[in-house]
Amino acid sequence: MIVLPAPAKLNLFLYITGRRDDGYHNLQTLFQFLDHGDELGFEPAPDGELSLSPALPGVAPEQNLIIRAARLLQSKTGCTKGARIHLTKRLPMGGGLGGGSSDAATTLVALNRLWQLGLGQEQLARLGRRLGADVPVFVRGRAAFAEGIGDILTPAAPPEPWYLVLHPGINVATAAIFSDPDLPRSSPVLSLEQRLAQPWENDCEALVKKRHPEVAKLLGWLLEYAPSRMTGTGACIFASFDSREAAEKALAAAPADSAGFVAKGCNQSPLFTALRQLKEAAPSSITAS
Numbered sequence: 001m002i003v004l005p006a007p008a009k010l011n012l013f014l015y016i017t018g019r020r021d022d023g024y025h026n027l028q029t030l031f032q033f034l035d036h037g038d039e040l041g042f043e044p045a046p047d048g049e050l051s052l053s054p055a056l057p058g059v060a061p062e063q064n065l066i067i068r069a070a071r072l073l074q075s076k077t078g079c080t081k082g083a084r085i086h087l088t089k090r091l092p093m094g095g096g097l098g099g100g101s102s103d104a105a106t107t108l109v110a111l112n113r114l115w116q117l118g119l120g121q122e123q124l125a126r127l128g129r130r131l132g133a134d135v136p137v138f139v140r141g142r143a144a145f146a147e148g149i150g151d152i153l154t155p156a157a158p159p160e161p162w163y164l165v166l167h168p169g170i171n172v173a174t175a176a177i178f179s180d181p182d183l184p185r186s187s188p189v190l191s192l193e194q195r196l197a198q199p200w201e202n203d204c205e206a207l208v209k210k211r212h213p214e215v216a217k218l219l220g221w222l223l224e225y226a227p228s229r230m231t232g233t234g235a236c237i238f239a240s241f242d243s244r245e246a247a248e249k250a251l252a253a254a255p256a257d258s259a260g261f262v263a264k265g266c267n268q269s270p271l272f273t274a275l276r277q278l279k280e281a282a283p284s285s286i287t288a289s
Contacts, residue, residue, distance in 0.1 A: 001086075002278070004110050006102040007037035007270045008091055008165070008263070009137070010231045010238055012158060013200035015187035024133075024149045025178055025185065028195065031134075032143045032158055034165070035270050036263035038090050038103055040066070042110045045082035048074060052085045056093075065104040065131055072127055073111050081115045092259075094171025096232030098138065104131045105138030106271055113275075141269035145192045154192060157267050161240040164247040165231075166222060166260035168214040172234040176211075183207050200229065208234040218258055225250040240265070 012030040019025050045051065050070050052061055061067050066085055073079065085107070091099030108124045111117075119127075121140060128135030133150040144153040177183060184203045208230060209216035215230065219237050222228035226239035241247040247262040254260055266273075 001041045001043040002110055002114060003039060003041045004106050004274050005037055005039055005270045006106040008034040008097040008099065010034065010163065011202065013195060014202040014204060014232065016183065016185045016203045017187050017189050019185050026148060027150060029146050029150060030156060030158060031137050031146055033266040033269045034163065034263040035266050036261055038099055039088040040103065040106050040110065041086040042114055043084050044114065045084045047082060048080050049082035052087060065100045066107050069104040069107040069131055070111055072130065073108060076127060077117050079115050079117060083111055083114060092167050094173065095167055095236040096230065096234050097236055098134050101132050101134035102138045104128060105135050108139060109271065138269065141272040143267040156192065160265040160267060161242065162244045162247045163238050163240055163263055163265055164250050164260060165236055165238045165263065166218055166254055166258050167236050168218045168258055170212055170214050170235050172208055172212060174233045177204055177207060177233040180207055202230050204233045205230045221255060
């Protein structure tokens with residue numbers, strides 16, 4: 001079995017710069033990975049069989065992004081091989097940490113190797129775009145300044161601090177936030193250098209705080225320890241710290257009705273660190289059929 005991480009991401013800033021004719025939104029955001037996330041195990045299965053365990057509550061297997069990614073890879077390449085996939089789910093659904101997109105990206109990358117398909121990174125990223133706008137950044141595995149609908153990526157190298165990430169115990173529906181008439185949609189289009197020079201904000205935050213008082217309350221609490229922001233469309237919030245110890249101290253004091261973790265910011269995805277280590281340890285183990 002190949003066991004690989006599906007790391008979380010943070011949106012260090014998020015600005016909505018306009019609404020497109022197709023209903024999607026143009027944005028500018030800065031993605032960075034965390035050394036914390038889901039974990040997936042992959043082993044070969046015969047005759048194109050695909051299975052996922054355990055099933056996610058409320059999500060039909062064929063609607064799960066993991067199975068959809070595997071089916072898409074089979075369809076694109078004509079591959080008749082299968083896989084049994086085991087998911088260790090650590091990231092909350094509807095939390096803004098990119099868990100589903102990261103799971104899909106890890107599936108594409110892992111099965112490309114397991115099935116010996118030989119697709120390049122750009123080919124996998126294009127496939128990933130069909131599954132969701134955030135999937136390509138996880139496939140490419142580098143911190144990035146994203147524009148367009150989040151799929152135009154420019155490599156970036158922000159600082160890599162320790163983060164405290166907190167979840168208020170609710171889910172926020174991304175579609176509901178982007179369809180709300182009160183969402184700001186007119187932030188100026190700026191260069192990465194201009195964005196980095198300004199205080200970082202999230203255009204979705206005020207609206208989510210209004211719709212979900214739990215998010216507002218937790219942001220206010222974390223602000224006592226460090227400047228806090230929301231990631232994506234929420235519900236998770238985060239703050240950066242100079243040391244793991246400082247972040248752990250704040251986590252220990254977090255409100256009882258929240259959940260959270262401490263993680264290191266990573267400009268290279270832990271997925272690709274794990275792949276490199278796996279290849280160095282046992283080259284044949286990542287290309288078994």
